Amino acid sequence: MTTSNLHLYILAAPLLGAFAVNLLGRLSRRWVAPLTLGVLGYATIAALVVLARVLRDGTISYTIGNWRPPFGIELVIDPLGALMLLLISAVALTATFSSLTSIERELPGREHLFFTMYLLLIAGLTGLALTGDAFNLYVLLEITSITTYGLIAMGRGRAPLASFNYIIMGSIGACFYLLGVGYLYLLTGSLNMADIANILHGLQETAALATAFAFIMVGLWVKMAFFPLHSWLPNAYSLAPSGASVMIAPLMTKVTVFLMIRVMFSIFSPEYEFIQHAGVQSLIVWVAALAIVCASALALAQRDLKRMLTYIIVAEVGYMVGGVWLANSQGMTGAILHIVNDALMTLCLFLAAAAIAYRTGSLGFDSLQGLYRRMPITMAAFTIGAFSMIGVPPTAGFFSKWYLILGGIEANQWGYVAALLFSSLVNAVLFFRIIEIAYFRTGEVGHGHDHGHAAVRVEEAPLMMLAPLVLAALALIAVGFGSGPLVSGVIRLAVPGGF
Amino acid sequence: MKQVQDRAQTRAVGESLIIQTAVRLMVPFIQLFGLYVIVHGHYSPGGGFQGGVILGASFILTAVAFDLQTSLKRFTERTNAIMGNAGVLLYTGVGMLCALLGGLFLDYSALVRIIPMDPVEWRSLGIFLVEVGVGLAVMSIMASLYWDLSSRGELDEGL
Amino acid sequence: MVYAHSFWPLAAVMLPLLATVPIMLSGRSPNLRESWTLLAGGGMFAIVASMLPAVLAGGGFVLTLAEVVPGVPIQLRVDALGMFFALVASFLWIFTSVYSIGYMRALEEHDQTRYFASFAVAIAATIGVAFSANLLTLYLFYEILSLSTYPLVTHEQNAEARASGRKYLTYILGTSIGLVLPAMLIVYHLTGTLDFTHGGILAGKASPGTLSLLLLLFVLGFAKAGVMPFHGWLPAAMVAPTPVSSFLHGVAVVKVGVFSILRVVFDIFGPDLLRSLDLGVALTYFVSITILFASLVALTQDNLKRRLAYSTIGQLSYMILGAGMVSAAGMTGGVLHIAMHAFGKITLFFCAGAIYVASHKKYISEMDGLGRQMPITYVAFFLGSLSIIGMPPLGGFLSKWNLLVGAVQSQQMVLVAVLLGSSLLNAAYFFPIVYRGFFAPAPAGGAASGIREAPLFCLLPLSVTALCSLLLFFYPSVFLQLVQRALFP
């Protein structure tokens, strides 16, 4: 119990900010940028303070309206949740700089509406990181989903159709989750996660419990686009306005993976998943391996940068799900570290894609030719993001892969290890294909001694898009070098008990 | 930005004197009832959501009985949006105020510091304020949902 | 062994890395840019050399940068083996820089700024590999080297360069991610550390089967060493400008591969473990195939640089062969061959480049009579090839002699035959070039085509390295001492 409200303000700031943006944005569009950035800047700083506090004092429990749990709504901020809070707010803040610029061009005159939803989505994500209540989790999940539907539908062309498919799939996922929670409620009479966990502890294993668990898991897998439930994601993310995808792509799937960890370890227990259902555990790791391989292979078939990235996201989801289900602390550490790293990598790459789209207007592979000359800084940052995806040290991506593979070796899951290596190799092919296109100008004709190179003008993206991109790229290297302290200082604490 | 009133098409569906007169008479009472439901929501069946729906329905009824234009003349899009936003801000604002005044979020007894009253009384008043906020928001959303759909999405607002 | 905490190892790595910034910024004035390159080269050699006395005295330096994985920090450490390699690489870089300037300006190459910047990153990574204290750090610099050399290999930016670049990355990245990374993780899983420890860390930690698999993964995974079947990138990478071929594919990149394998063999497995499991013998037989086959292929190549490339592939396996013998003389010969081959091969590549600059000729069959027009280049070429073949009085003799002694000592007559046979083959593919240059009649009409020696910037480095090859035969003591320190502390 605490009386400090700081963590609540992290949730409330974007919520209030959303409606303030809507109200004041009507009066003048000039209000939008300072309000959004101010709110998110505040949230980021507050999240940092909260994380430090949680690491020092341990898990914080907060009751809304002073109704004591399990009757009232409880917010639980454990180290993992606090880490997610910081990740969400920091990534959102970074992405916002770029969004502000690209939305100004893509949706002129409707910035205030866009950023209302944008901030609501962030508030929803923050809530997901905070909540300690299974039903609230459903509501917040739907808040994030509904705003995402809206944001995606704001894109051009086929975006509304992609959004509609996402609505159908996303709602099925949410309904499954709701149904699972219904079973849990029938069994325990409670909705508070800690309370349910307590009651389940003394409960016999029944078919109903397994049903509940299965429904919740499948529901979340749909939401996180775990192969083969991923079909909605590539269209939805690649057709969304770039201002929306720079924020949605890094955060949505990662937060859902976090939710899976929450459900698995705060409601159910490692003993339940990994010992009582060891066969299922092994099966899911194999499915994760399959997910990685298939999604990587599908990514190879894409001819558009953003679509390719979306398939990589699907593969990365396989990494994380597999890591969690390896059922050892290395795999878990890897999965959590990969949540952080993958959010940053995806942010970096999508920011680069947004910057490229801003200048070239298209992300087809053909339009990427000669980009190293036209946009050297953007491409340098893109290259760092690509290296991180491939897993080249010392970028961040290498270290989470390190833990994941180590977990796979420890668990004797060689299929998963092979899948991770395969995916690294495929990523190398994917990104070097792009680097090659961007590095060679026209490709076919030899022009080794052509002095006309200097004629290509440098046309970098505007500073508002470039600065966050460079920041994200530097963050990848910084997190890579700092992954030792990060793991020992934060993630080891965040690994749920039972390992 | 062109206001939607200028563009909303006149549709003479169901335009009949009897219905229009009846609706004209009914709407104030419906709205009054909506307010009643909102105001009594915190200790009897009802509340902001239900009341908000009733209020929203009254606008929809005008729109159905007359046409979109008439409805929008009475209650413009802009007012609607402002009211909706204000409603949410009221709701979250009250909760935040509790937190800012040193209590927990939505712990209305903390509001004692503004007007010294019995904390129990404040709990009652606090939830009332929240209900009002919810009611406003729901009303606005109901109305704008109908407008958006009935105008085939030609409103300036929306997606 | 006591390692003193010091920032000098980091300084040696960071100097060329930081030099990329002024190099990039001064792209508009080539003279200024090149002086940065030379300054960084000289400075780095000075730093490396300044650490030499302490290493010779049995000391060393260490610097921990960050603890990234429990028990495995990113750590730089200067020990005798690393010093040995760093000394060779940093010394030769100075001459390569000078040569690059001459070559690039003579051919008026495009994008020289990018070229010199990538070059600086590559040498920083090479020194980083030399000074790595554990396998993770080594892997880190190994990958940086792979990636920073990509722009160099594909410098021409034409279709051929594109294809070669693909091949280069496929081999290098594919093996390092697909083979070395899992091998490294398995080692970490087994031992909980990746630190290079004299005598190895793997003894008693795993079954012979696992250990053999690991050794195979490492030897094939460090594909920069060009052990067959992962040698194909090296001839392909010859599309790069000649300074790149000479330095990177003659010295830095391939030697990094060999050095990594030696590190793994000496400090992860340990000679004793190899000996006890007979893995060393298996390794020697495995690389013998590469030695012979590469030499045979080299005979058939008409493109001078490709012939040199295949020669390199064969010579690299000598070094691994030496390590695999796990006898004192054999290991000494193997390590020593890194230096001897470096000086010899860089001379040969420099000469090939000089010939191209002067005459625009790439094929040996076109080079009849060229030696009479470019005597200095051809004499240097002759000296370099003698060193590679292993004739006295050139440095290459010392290492090959040690290798032979090692083979005799371990009573592996097959290896003796391989070494002698390969030396004969070496002679067979090098001497015709020299013979044609000096004695073959010049093609009709082309005799007085005005071909003269390459510019001074090209000529100077190749003369110096050729002389160094010669001098190493007489004064090998520094290198010998380092090898002794590294292998038998």
Add this chain to the structure above:
Amino acid sequence: MQGIIAEIVAKYNYWIYVVLMMIGFYAMIGKRNLVKKLIGLNIFQTAIILFYVSTGVKRGGGIPIVDKHAALTHGIDPATVVNPLPHVLMLTAIVVGVSVTGVALAVLLRVYREYGTLEEDEILEKIGK
């Protein structure tokens, strides 16, 4: 067979929800008209809502609205009222459902304006062109 029938009769309400859910699911997956898919989604949600509400029902339980003063003085006998919590939860779920439907309809409007049809086949045909 007897057992199964008895099972179904005893828990007929749950079986109805299962049927409803399957109808909704079929509509979402099988129907080619986007609005029908949306309706299927609503049926699906309704089934779950009914399922929840069912869980709160007690034999002989009344509506959970009690007189404030009576409750304060005598307390409430839990057997006399149904469990209100599932109802309240479902109120929220209904709101969520309405929001999803609202957004979906708005999205469909845009789809219609883009393609002039809501039949999936025709849309795919138009995209293919």
